[in-house]
Amino acid sequence: MxxxxxxxxxxxxxxxxxxxxxxxxxASADFALRLPLTTTGDGLHVVEFPEAVYRASQTRALTDLRIFNSRDEALPIAYVSAPAPLAPVSPAVDLRLARLPVETEARESLLRTLALRVERDRERAVVEIGPASPPVTATPVIGGYLIDARPLKDLKGALVLAFASDAPDYAGRVEILGSDDLVFWRPIVAGPLARTRSLGEVVERNRFDIARPPAFIRVAWRSNDVPSIERAQFVEHVAPSVTLPRATLAATLSDDRRSLYVDVPEALPITRLFVKVPEVNRVLRAQVYRHDAAPSRAHRPIVGPRRTQENWQSIGTIEAFRVLRDGVEVEGAPLAIAFRFSRLRFDFSAPLDGDPPTIEAEWRPLRAIFAARAPGPYVLAIGYRETLAGPMLDAPAILAADDPAGARLPIALVDERAGAAVGPxxxxxxxxxxxxxxxxxxxxxxxxxxxxxxxxxxxxxxxxxxxxxxxxxxxxxx
Incomplete structure (x- = not known):
């Protein structure tokens, strides 16, 4: 018993x-914001969170984010980094090419005929080259190539030496020399130059990286074989750029008009802050502080109510302006941010005599993958403070090794307009x-x-x- x-x-x-x-x-009804998700079916999907998700979240790490199916079951998710941006394709610039003979005297004579006028300015020589290259009969044996690189001032990219369509196979090492006056030459880069058809298709290696090329470039080699170069091109290296979204933050001006208090969603992954001055030809200087919501224990009162102390920490100084320069409107540089916070304070050097500036936050959207499991439809829910993190996925084990960001996964679309926002x-x-x-x-x-x-x-x-x-x-x- x-x-x-x-x-x-x-x-x-x-x-x-x-x-x-x-x-x-x-459950999904316990969250402050619910946004419908549109998927292409079951299985892994990737979703990018809109601004409304960060504003509704009540935790900095988005631990109160869930994705539910129609049975109100929380689906496992995993946060992934954004895919690397793709560099824009830069068009190739055709450069003027002249053949140089092997003999030194003939080469110097040809250079004198090409350099019709040489003038020296503060930065580099200005040289005019003849309108056409010398005929092939004038150079029975090619000993190098001369390239007019004056259009490439201060650029960074790759020099491409294009072989002729009927050029024979070639493999050798070439030197790229540079000069500003066609007299004094200095080495720039050296490397292999090759063309082969042994594998059935034409395979070429003909690119040389050059930063800030001089006015003239000469291609030279030491072997007896001569590469049959038909034209020279330059492809500029353009860094990949990503246009990040911006969010306008709510701001309140103090009574003395010296401080501007800004409310910031804690979960918003801010990268830079912009101060937009409303009037043209106006300059504002401000010290920026962030609010620390966790006061020190040493300053907590023993008796009486415990109030959140105004603990502000300086994060930098910003100079905001909006001026006209040569008829073009120029604005001040933004302030880079590397941490999260809930409030900001801008202390200006003098009281504001007009409309306060607008504070914009540039933020980087976060992405997550989730395993869609029927039945649908699916709902993204956010905004519930008293909860721990939901079910998680092991992203490195699930995603392909060559796709750590899930760029090849189908995209789940978030419908912000149909979201049911719930008041307190x-x-x-x-x-x-x-x-x-x-x-x-x-x-x-x-x-x-x-x-x-x-x-x-x-x-x-x-x-x-x-x-x-x-x-x-x-x-x-x-």
Missing amino acids: KLILIKGIVAACTCATLMAAAAQTP AQQRAQRTASEARWSRYLLWGVLAAAVIGLAWMAWRMSLQMRQSHPPATDGDAL
Whole structure:
């Protein structure tokens, strides 16, 4: 009987623990914002979060973000980095090419005929080259190539030496020399130059990286074989650029018009701050502070209410302006940000005499992958402070090794217009209603039964101890 009772109490406590965990698992209705997701079917998808997600989140790390299916089941997700931006394709610039003979005297004579006029300015020589290259008969043996690189001033890219369509195979090492006056030459780069058809298709290696090329470039080699170069081109290296979205932050001007307080969504991954001056030809200087919401324990009062202290930390200085320069409007540089915060304060050097500036935050969207599991439709829910992180995926184990960002996965679209935003009062009402479900009553019933069982066991044990150890009498003592 005692063993059966102990087993029943253990089972009751286990059920109580499981029911408590189930009661603390939030449903989609408990979140402040719900946005429909459109997928292409089941399986892995990637989703990029819009601005509304960060504004509704109540945690900096987006731990209150969930993706639910129609059964209100939270699907496992994993955050991934954005794919690397693709560099724009830069058009190739054709350069003028002239053949140089092998003999030194003939080469110098040809250079003199090409350099019709040479003038020296502050930066480099200005040289005019003849309109056409010398005929092939004038150079029976080619000993190099001369390239007019004056259009490439201060550029960075690759010099491409294009072989003729009927050029024979070639493999050798060439030197790229540079000069500003066609007299003094300096080495720029050296490397292999090759063309082969041994594999069935034409394979060429003819690119040489050059930064800030001089006015003239000469291609030279030491071998007896001559590469048949038909034209020279230059392809500029253009760094990949990404246009990040911007969010306008809510700001409040102080009574003395010297400070501007800005509310910042904690989860918004800000990279730079822009101060937009409303009037032209106006300059503003400000010291920027971020608010630390966690005050030090040493300054907490022992008696009295605990209030959040105004703890501000300086993060930099910004000079915002909007001026006209040569008829073009120029604005000040932004302030780079590398951490999260909830509030900002701009202290200006003088009281503002006009409209306050607008604060814009440039932010980098985050991406996540999730395993869509039927039945749909799916909902992205955000905004629930009292919760831990939901089910997670192991992204490195699931994604392909050559696609760590999930760029080849189908994209799940977020419909911001159909999102059901819930206000604070309505959210509290929904939370109260969810707490009154039958599982809550069952939980309390199981806990009450467990307490009654423990009390009955204690009473039985005390009764058995009294029966096994009767009180001593006076006769027993003698």
